[in-house]
Amino acid sequence: MFQRDKLVGDRSHSQVGFSRITFQKAVFTPEPLAPATPLMTRLTANPNHIFGNYSSMTGVYDEMCDSAGAIRPSWQPFADAIEALGHEEIARRWQQAQEEVRENGITYNAYEGVNGNTRPWELDAFPLVISPEEWSELAIGLRQRAELLDRVLRDLFGPQTLLQRGLLPADWLFSHPGFHREFHKQGIRDGRFLHLYAVDLARAPDGRWWVAGDRTDAPLGVGYALENRVVMSRMLPKVIHDCKVERLAPFFISLRKTLSVLASHRENPRIVILSHGPTGPNYFEDAYLARYLGYTLVEGGDLAVRDDRVFMKTLAGLLPVDVIFRRLSDEYCDPLELRGNPAYGVPGLLQAARLGNVAIANSLGSSIIESPSLIPFLPRIAREWLGEGLLLPSAATWWCGQQQARSDVHSRLGKISVRAAFRVARRESPAPESLWAKSTDELDRLIEARPRDLIGQEQVSRSCGPVWRNGVCDSQRVALRVFLVATKDSYHVMPGGLVCMARASAPLDLSVLGGEVSKDAWVLSNSPVRPVTLLSAGKQSVALRRTGAELPSRVADNLFWLGRHIERAQNACRLLRPVVSRLTSESGSENLPDLAVLVHCLAQHGLVEPGFALESMRELLPTISQVLPTTMLDASQPDSLRSMFTAAHRNAGLVRDRLSLDSWRVLHRVKREFETTAATPRFGLAELLDLLNDLIGDLATFDGLIGESMTRTPAWRFLELGRRLERSQHTLAIVQSLFAVSNENDARALEAVLEVADSIMTYRGRYLAGVNLAPVLDLLLTDETNPRSLVFQLEAIADHVEHLPRDDSQPLRGADQRIALSMLHSARMLDLDSLQEHRASAKSTPLERALTRISTQLPKLSNLIGHRYLIHADLPRQMSEARP
């Protein structure tokens, strides 16, 4: 790799690409010690102070400053540390943090199902700081609410005493479109419905936190909160330490413990994360959590129910699943009983859960209580059941399904907001946006027509806090989502959470994730905070394991294609670079013979129009020079360089949980490189050459990361198989182009071929004489020490195929093994010595015939592997129903 960089000469990619990733943590300069006396206790209009120009909104609570404008004591250490760092340093670090967010490709799909709508995650430079005293009081109220809601679910899916005692109107439950009778009396193993719970909070002008909403289905944001903390702790490591910020890791340890307790009857339980898949709003988060918690990420299609047990479809067959950590809305979980879209869920899952064969967190049905129309009934339920009121107030809410409430809403129209009463599958109907635009009269009529579907809600006048925008400290509204995980007898509150900020309150009232920018939340501790990591969770000895998480067939398929796409892109770059460098050089038509080979090869790859002959080269070159740069950036052309990288990036996105963060970053950066390059006004050959150099360096980085950081599991083998197959085809194509253009003895053509095959250094080191055909062919085809040669690829392929999971009871080799060995054998037997004599006599030499045979065997092998391991079993379909 380093050799290659020297060859390129003009730009060192190891510096541009590699160091930025690997040494990122070390780039920060040490933070100056906070001065003994606070820099400032009162905000003054001192432009040199970061918070100097900060002015809070009037009439609302300011998180950082009290009503007199002084920094709150809990924020003081943070404010001092920030002022000590100064404008420039903060700006620099924030820039780097932004870069990291972009490189990690943190996204949020705001609109489910619409492709390409992923929006980058915005993280603010400043956290929300919360004092330990305030937090511990808040946590008591949060735990009370979680326990209450869990009990409400137990009752509604059980004896329904709430309805019989009139604590909750029966109308509410019976008109709830998400109340699936199928979920009733499931017989839940641990008696818990709510394992992971999120509360949306808003702070009122009086300084109290109010509940603005509950998330009980499969709460989003817990992974984003974690990722925000990871980025912040790289940006302000010392500040976080000095401010004694509570760690988030213990929360995730609790989460893991809760999930493993669910499978307590099993020795070595298999826990999976069931995701909505890449079209879901939070696929990034699902993949992130899977990697962080060490669980296999699956989609509905990866699971199957057989004989009332849940299995994961893997390369090695069906493996039993004990616990499902559900990120998919319960509405979609079982298309057999709930008649949903078969694309997402697992048919038969509900019955498996009823029989206790699988535990699901959160339990199916938990979504029904995240509807805001439940809010008005909770205080009375709390008083009746717990003998005490709710410790946390919630926004005043009226469910229009009740007459008195309806007239209360009527008299308040214009002052309160009207929203959908029920939330099903993370959606509200009618959609909130459609209600905003309505006049009071229209709302009145709507309530008259569909009273049960609507609520009126008073919105808390949210607090404000500082947001760092282009070096200026702005004041924006605050929304805080906090998370709780069930423990043996209560709930563990995450000390921190996801903060979102927006200029206006409305988008935050809708969803915390509706904010413009997110923040980390720092809960301070009174005592020193000890570092915790998930890996050192227990003291008991751990049985050694060599395999990683199991490989679902779908993931193997994606890895295989990632390998192919990456290699294809890399080959295209290596082929294009000599072409472009020759086209830009002064020598002009002297390079015709070698260009002819290269252009022929380009045409084989579909990178230029096919049908070039040597004679027409001279006329065609200007056209190629003109067209090549723009077509390579054209996203609409399937064979353009950009499309190849897009395909690789997409495949990588599908297996994010399998790739190291650094590998993903490389691909993500390349994607952004294309985006910025495409926007360049004048993009010619010189710019294309620069781009190619960058890309080759980036891909070499990717190769290095895969080679050095991926364990040699089947996942790695499938990625490698894809790459080796692609590279074999590429090498064959080069040699075939050389013969096709019939100038195989032209030294310039041979040199060009060596350059494409990245073997020029090796050749020069080995042979002092000029470039000759036989040694070139040896290097490209039969030299098993050259990692670019055909034999090298075929040896690797045969080895990978040999190690794929297969049925040991079959004594004979499989068709895939036979074909891999046959290719390897023919390649080893290639006769280069007699080439010249054959060449003189026959039209097609034995060598060419052997190469042709291998090039037809390669796609056959690819298909065999696909059929055997990768191609998905059909999706389940609904049977026709006879109607009466």
Add this chain to the structure above:
Amino acid sequence: MIKYKVSHTTTYEYDAPVAVCQNVVYLTPRTTPYQSCSYHRLTVRPVPASPHRRTDYFGNTASLFSLSTGHRKLQITAHSTVELLERPLPPDGSAAAWEKVREALPQNRTEAGLAEYQFCFPSPRVPMLAELADYGRQSFTPNRPIVEALRDLTHRIKSDFTYDPAATTVNTPIAEAFEKKRGVCQDLAHVMLGCLRPLGLAARYVSGYLRTHQAEDQRRLVGADASHAWVSVYCGEHGWIDADPTNDLLPSTEHITVAWGRDFGDVCPVAGMFVGGGSHRLTVAVDVTPAP
């Protein structure tokens, strides 16, 4: 008392082998004050590995089973023997006014009361539609005795609608069936539920079988019948009274009740999912014969 032998066979035939299939079926007749089931047997071919029975939220018996051996044909047969008692109907004019029934429904919060009240609400296949409510109100005029009003609505649906299997499918929305004034018994039952629920009455969908009348000189045609659907309305002190809008009658001893729910979706006789199979054909044969 009348005794019937019922057999209900559902056959799926596939072009290609089916690797896996999972089913939920509602084929077990319920026990009611006027119906008892002395024999019931569900036969599935090929034989499923782990069949289960469960009682659902509405008190119906659901059978769940799955097959993971390859097959090209699936046959589900339910054999039942059912005894029916004549259902007494209050003479017209003697029942309470329908508003009285409506007002009492939300008051009763006992388990039994809630079991009735839950059928006052819209359901996935029976949404609240103003046009259906208006149509229903023409029969449910102020202070009309509930059974009389029910009889009138049943009669009006029968005369206003044309029985037409080609006009609708199993998933046609009721708004469309109502607009066309065409459909089969499922559509007519859903339309009737859509008329009753907006009035505040509790009305449920009943899935079952009907003994088909034949001309006296003709022999019964075996297998000519399909499963049938009608509605049941809560009528206060008279309990639940069934109404069959397809045949314009209030059922007594010729309707066999299998299951009830909010609409067809709750009690679909045979539902399932499968993997593989290519295209498939579905045939249903129902045979209801009086037994000695």
